[in-house]
Amino acid sequence: MSRISTAELGRYLLTGHLSRRGCLHARLPRISPSAPFHRPTSQRRPFGSDAESLETSTAVPRNAAAAPVAPVTPLRKQLKDQAKALKASGRKKKKNADNQTVPGWELTVGIEIHAQLNTARKLFSPAAASFNDKPNAHVALFDVAMPGSQPLFQPETLIPAVRAALALNCAVQPVSRFDRKHYFHWDQPAGYQITQYYHPFARDGRIVLHARDGIAPEEDGGRVEIGIKQVQMEQDTAKTTAQPGDVHWLDFNRVGLPLIEIITLPQIRHPATAAAFVRKVQMLLSAVDACVSGMEAGGLRADVNVSVRRSEDVATGRLGTRTEIKNLSSFKAVEDAIIAERDRQIAVLEAGGVVEGETRGWSLGSTETRRLRGKEGEVDYRYMPDPDLGPVVIGEDLVGHLAASMGVLPDAEIDELVGRYGLSAKDALSLMMLDDGARIQYFYNVLDALEERLGLGNDAASDQRHALLAANWCLHELGKLTELASDLGMTPNGECHVPSADLAAVLSHLHRREITAKVAKDLLWGVFRGDITAGGVTQTIDAASLWFHELSEREYAELADQVVEGEDKVLGEFLRFKQGNAKAYPQGKLMFLVGKMMRVGTEQRMDPASAERVLRARLERVYLPALEAR
Template sequence: MAFDKALQSFEPVLGLETHVELGTESKMFCGCATGFGEPPNTQVCPTCLAFPGALPVANEAAIEATIRIGLALNCSIAEWCRFARKNYFYPDMPKNYQISQYDEPLCSDGYLDVEVGGRTFRVEIERVHLEEDTGKSTHVGGATGRIHGADYSIVDYNRAGIPLVEIVTKPITGTGELAPEVAKAYGIELREIMRSLGVSDVRMDQGSMRFDVNVSLNKPGEPWGTRTETKNVNSFRSVERSVRGEIERQAYLLSEGGKITQETRHFHEDTGTTTPGRSKEEAQDYRYFPDPDLVPIAPDVAWVESLRASLPELPRVKRLRLREEWGVSEHDMESMTNAGAVDLVEATIAAGAPAADARKWWMGELARRANESGTALADLAITPADVARVTELVASGALNDKLARAALEGILAGEGTADEVVAKRGLQIADEGELAGIIEQVLADNADAAEKVRSGKVAAVGALVGAVMKLSRGKADAGRARELILEKLGVS
């Protein structure tokens, strides 16, 4: 059913579960390294492989990071809590249980405000708890990359035991037709908070931030409907599309007299649709019980308050301040946030660039190149200082926009600093003497066009300027060339 039509009959209720791998140097319960992309099964030890007799020890840095996340999300911090064993078998869980938190999370009852469409939506946080990540299974053969139809599976335990924070919202209501955008905005705001706290690289392409998206529909005034849970959604665009797609799918089924099955679902990037995973008609019995090998956590109140006092300026507050300082619209700031450009623009301004120029290059040429290469803006091989130097060269008249783009291209290609690229590529704009000589040549070669300008047809000067730009290989300043041509032809 079309999205607009679905919202005429049904109200959506959302829920989001976000998993964030913490950027600690060692794993949650052992001293193994946590670097991404290392050879399989090289960052393991008897503890994270669950050898008999190997005992876990909690990572203090992970506990501190989780408390800071909870404080940033306006949560209450438990004065006493403990870890539990969540018992289930998967080949990527060496112990056959996961150390997690059950009925006693470290952080609870918080909220996060997000702005969408000129409105503020308060997303209430049910809990923020700390656990360990699983290993990574790869299913080889078959068409889907899933276990069904695969020829065999291999397991990499490097990820098993990495500290993992799970942030669970309460049901999100009242979003109406903005439900997909609210889900996306919430995810983006969470990412910005994690970045500002410095607790995770939140690389969605590497799985260090991923979402489970819950959606249900009900008719106005009726009880909430049966929910589905779309698992492991790994981009903000996919969060938005999965919500939209589930609303359309569920609305069609309900309008046809069908029934929604409580189940997990898989999102397909190519089609924007979901397919069934496993049924969750009944609550899974994970046989939780307190882990006997780990002591309870009892954060000292004074320590928690010192962490609260040390929190950085949070993204929403910072954006409001920067909007005023930079004189940009809410839409422009939202675009920069979505692109991950706010900190880059700020650093470029701090390096000496005007605010408008910093935004122009990061949100224009550099954003285009990032999109083309499938790279995050912050991961481009260029620094804010590089961009600031390019803007300085443009402001001085040494480069025009075309040459500036070539300079940025050279920096991205690893050819050196802005000044080194300009020198190596010969990008310096033509000086007045060189430009005068080029204009003389162009006027001699285009006598008819020159005569038209002399006779009052000033629009014809465009062809002459174009010829100057061509002869100078783009190094001339087009505006200055036009001025000199008109001056030479005696046209005011």
């Protein structure tokens, strides 16, 4: 390989410019198992592709000088610039919670969710299903449409698909068939996608959303049911990675990976409810081990269909013209994009215009959607039964076995976490959503080890304090570590860089009031960094003399007497509250005095709760009666 000149290397490092000298500019990419595919940008981005919009480009003549490439603007700067522009325009963006409805208009939303199934093989080839391996390392002949290659349906891909359909309360069809959906793009080598348009494997499902799922408060009764029209199996496309200079790299590891597409009925009326629906679907698919990962990790994508109509048109039953927003990759993006597109359509109609049926895109931090292309219909895709694939027959025995082995679904698990362990619905939901469902398993591991250390038997659930303590640390204190280190190393079986047994050891001492909360947090950080001695948490506490020897009641009282000296103004406020029959003292003023006690006393021997309890007692029995007697 020839040596790269310093000037050329500098252009690459500073501006991202990559020299094309010596590169071939063929119309078709050459398959290589060890390198990404390269191809100039085309003029059209069809339905189903990764990139949301592609600029028209012209092939560069071989001898032409390379055009200068503009420096790439970092995403953080783009978001800051957008925020500044919005502020300069004088427009103030409403909070989503206050922006769920527009008077005089009704919103209608339907959602299509694409989820990658948790399988070892691709849908129609024996190549391994892999996300993160070396590019183009798992590519069979059929995956890249080599002439003469044939699809070979992999029956094991049905297992997670059927589990997903059952979790969505769908009726699994005994016979389903595959169709070809034609469109042309570099990420689809065959020129068509194999899907189930006419005869999907599951139909007529439903999901019930509750207030705790985060639906819009405008939903009647705090509950809404969303119908699912069908669930169909289909193959994924190649992964496209944009590079500087109108170059795109293609990774065909993803071609042919098995997906399910979940298509709802147009029954969603509020943006927050749409986001709650996608979140609930992700949680259900994770609970039954049907999906490889969530939205943030790229294993689940959502397209939303949005239309609006005037309130007086609701009685007619006729919906407005819908537009589709493609490839939304977060729950917030779902809600934000729907609000922006709803407002855009309303503005068009109020100005006397007509909403066009089209496909639109959305970018992180945007305030409006953007047009990608006109909306394709059934005739554009030229759907036809795939002649190379026979029908898929799913036996009742398989469906029955999978239904019987589903395990506990999210709603039932949240009910147990709230009812048995005393968690709030919000904390229970957060534990189940974090780390693709691994955080809740970590909580159970910690809880089991904690109950064993505390010697709690079958009646452990009668005292919820230890469970609440474990949940708080698994959710909040463990989460604080991610502010300092990006990865906890959480595994699907519920273990991470802080072993559950070590956290349970810390919490057992904290629960018994043998260490302070500050010491417990220091120990948690020590476990995470690997600084704990070989003897474990308890030996570390012994070696560093970290045991909590709490002050006596008399010592707390002496501290309280010391800090209230000269605080007649604060005591006067407490007295006015007492004379006004207030149910509680001003908490801010009370904690001000507690803080003074903690600063004056020996922190290692003090518990804030005990200090507050003694201070309250002294207020009632000593300080306020003495102030009244003056």
